[in-house]
Amino acid sequence: MALSPSKTSELLRQLEHRPNKKLGQNFLIDGNLVEKSISMASLPTNYPVLEIGPGLGTLTSHLLNLGHTVYAVEIDRRLEAHLREILNSFIESGQFNLVRADAVKQPIGNLPDDITEYSVVANLPYAISSAWLESLLGSEKLPTSMVMMLQKEATERMLAPPGTKAYNALAIFLQASYQQRGYHSVPGRCFYPAPAVASALLKMEKKTEPYLFAKETRSLIRRIFTQRRKQIGSLLKKEEHEIQQIMTSWLEENNICSTTRPEKISVDQWIKLGGQFPSTN
Known part of the structure; x- marks a missing residue:
């Protein structure tokens, strides 16, 4: 059951925890939205x-x-301890696997190597x-689907x-693999504290043939988009000779002026x- 704003505030007080703006902590307090997230995910029984x-x-x-097995990543030490306390029975049974880590550095947390199919459901x-x-x-281990609570502006990007x-650049990387x-x-009233920005629940599903950009190509595209208003011809001249050759051929082959x-x-x-680049990440 979702907590009301007052109960959430009281629980945070008991935990001696103040929502961290730097970490983007806005806690979901609307039970209907929890149900909406789960129904939108439409997961098979026992799906990771x-x-x-x-x-x-x-x-x-x-x-x-x-009945789902959940692999969770939480960076906050107090919240990690709270989760281990209230969900201890699920931890002992192996159904709940929690790791305290920076999710940007460990994007799939402690997800086992033998799990090849899983979904993301998260209030990010x-x-x-x-x-x-x-x-x-x-x-290389992409989820089959993602249901994510996000800042509305982020979903638009x-x-x-x-x-x-x-x-x-992120839109390109995401849309290459997901629809x-x-x-x-x-x-905002669905959260505590209420964020100053609009939010949205977004579902993305992996394409039949997803495309993963190699690390070098991702870096190249990010560099290019830092000067998105400049002409592609002038931007490629700033790259190393080998990359210039690859990009020149690419422009010609795809009729890009x-x-x-x-x-x-x-x-x-x-x-x-x-x-045109190596496929290694």
């Missing part, structure tokens, strides 16, 4: 779930009670959502199409650039 930032355990408890800490997602997309101001399957706007700006180039065209 990765949860980033379980916080007070509201969503976690629901997932566990439905807004401060790390983009960095965590980019880190995840740089790994992630889903941005070419030719828009919001189009960016949108659900979206639900969320008011050298005066084109990076924000006008489609995800599929960026994927074709990625195909």
Whole structure:
């Protein structure tokens, strides 16, 4: 059961914990939204779930009670201790696996090597959502689906199409592997403390043939998008000679004019650039 604002405040007081803005801590207090997250995920029975930032355990408890095995990553020491106390029986049975770590550095936490299919269901800490997602997309073990509570502005950047101001490197990396399957706007009153920004629940589903950019290509695309308004022809001249040659061939093969700006180039065209580089991460 989700906690009310007053009960959440009281629990945090008992834990001697003040929500950390730097970590993006806004705790989910709306039970309907917890149910919405789970129904949107539409997971098979006993399906493995990765949860980033379980916080007070509201969503976690629901997932566990439905029979899912949950692998969670929590960086906050007090919240980790709280979770270990209230969910101890699930830990002892092996159904709940919790690691205290920086999710950006360990994007899949302690997910076992033998688990090849899993889903993400999480109220993501807004401060790390983009960095965590980019880190995840740089790994080779992608979830089959993701249901993420995010800052609404972040979802707009992630889903941005070419030719828009919001189009960016992360949108390219995400859209190369995932397609949108659900979206639900969320008011601030569903959290404690209420964030000053609008939120949204987003579902992404892995494509039949997802594309993972190699580390070198991701770095190249990020560099290019720091000067997104400049022409691609002038930007490639700043790269090493070998990369210049690869990019020149890529432009010619895909009929991309050298005066084109990076924000006008489609995800599929960026994927074709990625195909010119080694596939190692």
